[in-house]
Amino acid sequence: xxxxxxxxxxxxxxxxxxxxxxxxxxxxxxxxxxxxxxxxxxxxxxxxxxxxxxxxxxxxxxxxxxxxxxxxxxxxxxxxxxxxxxxxxxxxxxxxxxxxxxxxxxxxxxxxxxxxxxxxxxxxxxxxxxxxxx
Numbered sequence: 001x002x003x004x005x006x007x008x009x010x011x012x013x014x015x016x017x018x019x020x021x022x023x024x025x026x027x028x029x030x031x032x033x034x035x036x037x038x039x040x041x042x043x044x045x046x047x048x049x050x051x052x053x054x055x056x057x058x059x060x061x062x063x064x065x066x067x068x069x070x071x072x073x074x075x076x077x078x079x080x081x082x083x084x085x086x087x088x089x090x091x092x093x094x095x096x097x098x099x100x101x102x103x104x105x106x107x108x109x110x111x112x113x114x115x116x117x118x119x120x121x122x123x124x125x126x127x128x129x130x131x132x133x134x
Contacts, residue, residue, distance in 0.1 A: 018113025
């Protein structure tokens with residue numbers, strides 16, 4: 001139970017607000033000012049959003065999600081392997097591209113919401129194991 005004291009804000013609420021693309025603190029301001037660029041501060045509550053790192057986590061999670069939703073079921077349908085590749089490959093690649101582009105900002109928002117809830121900031125980079133190995 002000692003680890004539960006390290007949680008600064010409710011995780012579920014913060015992640016849900018991030019998934020919606022909203023500020024994890026107030027849910028009023030927008031998290032992104034461009035497609036994947038996190039706003040430096042929330043326009044509603046002035047929360048510093050740029051201090052919560054996203055790094056490569058959202059990309060890995062998006063690849064994992066898309067792989068399970070598109071690639072894994074594709075292996076079970078023989079029509080994919082029996083059809084003409086000139087037809088099936090563009091359809092599959094199009095579906096992969098669209099799903100990835102739709103999921104990535106939502107996953108990144110949820111990730112930033114998780115970092116907010118756990119109070120992990122960019123200044124905590126010293127705790128990363130890769131830094132300790134150097």
